[in-house]
Amino acid sequence: MSSSPIHLHGKPLNLADMLARRQQGYSLEAPFYTSREVFDADMEHIFGKHWIYVGVEPDVPEPGDYVTVQVGEKPILIVRDDDGEIRAFHNVCRHRGSRLCADERGAVGNLVCPYHQWTYNLQGQLLFAEHMGADFDPSKHRLGTVHLKNVAGLLFICLADEPPADFEELAATMTPYIAPHQVANTKIAKQIDIIEQGNWKLTMENNRECYHCTGNHPELTISLYAYSYGFAPTPETDEGVRRYDAMVAERHAKWESMGLPSAEVDRLDSMISGFRTQRMPLDKTGESQTLNTRRACNRLLANFEDGAIGGLSFWTQPNSWHHFMGDHIVTFMVMPLDQDRTLVRTKWLVHKDAVEGVDYQIDNMTAVWDATNAQDRRLVEESHLGVKSPAYRPGPYSPYTETLVEKFSNWYINRLSAYIK
Known part of the structure; x- marks a missing residue:
């Protein structure tokens, strides 16, 4: 594919050239965030x-749910079809x-089309199409899978x-990490969609660092250890970082002995x-990402006997992050709407038998991420307004607190470069 003409402040640019000259360790040029x-x-x-x-198994808990x-x-x-298999089709x-x-x-x-009532089963086979004649072959008109x-x-x-094909490696690596939380045995306690007035890459970059957390996320940082954010090595921080690393090693050994994979895998x-x-330790009681760090749901997930199992974090390129705790799960999907708007969908999952008002209070469960999402939306929107200015120039990432931002940008540039020549 040849790149289309792109303009920045009235001057023509070339996407292939922009990809080729990207400077590692720096944010992207403005058109990557602003250009249609x-x-x-x-x-x-x-x-x-x-x-x-795109979602979780509890989105479609029963046959016929979509x-x-x-x-x-x-x-x-x-x-979910009549045999319990989850399928995806083009909704066309x-x-x-x-x-x-x-x-x-x-x-x-x-699945019945509202226009002319063509009818498909849940495996995508066309069952009924009236007035199509004797030569019409329904088998040639399955839904697009x-x-x-x-x-x-x-x-x-x-x-x-x-x-x-390498998604199979992701699945093989992650299944032992996620499986103990038994996502299939949860239900969606709450879903909240917000639209950020900013480019989707700014949303993802913001997620991939906590450089901004101390000054912007007072609710989130209650349950996070400061040294987990990444610190530049100084005489003042060295001892704290060593103590934190030792604690992580100790907790990982404990959790691994409980059948909970915990070691970092970064690809x-x-x-x-x-x-x-x-899997990362949570501060104070160590139970959950709540305002008091105690469990938000008294009905723990799966067969956990100890609620203080930290938080398993899982990030995927290009559009998600997830936090698995002993009592509930928070999962995030990012979907671009246009170059200036991004949908961020957050879901909170609890044990399927947990009862709202008895086992959990939804406002308590969602308080931390409700506040954090609102704060992040403001940060993304301010960044988007800034990168549209003629004064914007790519700036350097911190080599200590923004390494995952660099990995996101590097992945993005490499993947787009594979197709733009």
């Missing part, structure tokens, strides 16, 4: 050819293109004809399907 042409390339090559996170997700101009339908009727399901979620027996992978309860789709920019994970 770059956004279109992102949707075609990043979100159109890589595995993207959810929809919009990926750029592509409406996607995810449904094979007759004249109407969306089959307009709602975000629901339950159906079959979308690749779907279920990683221990987290659902990923890929819109490419040939998805990246954010060394794989096409980039990811990272680590």
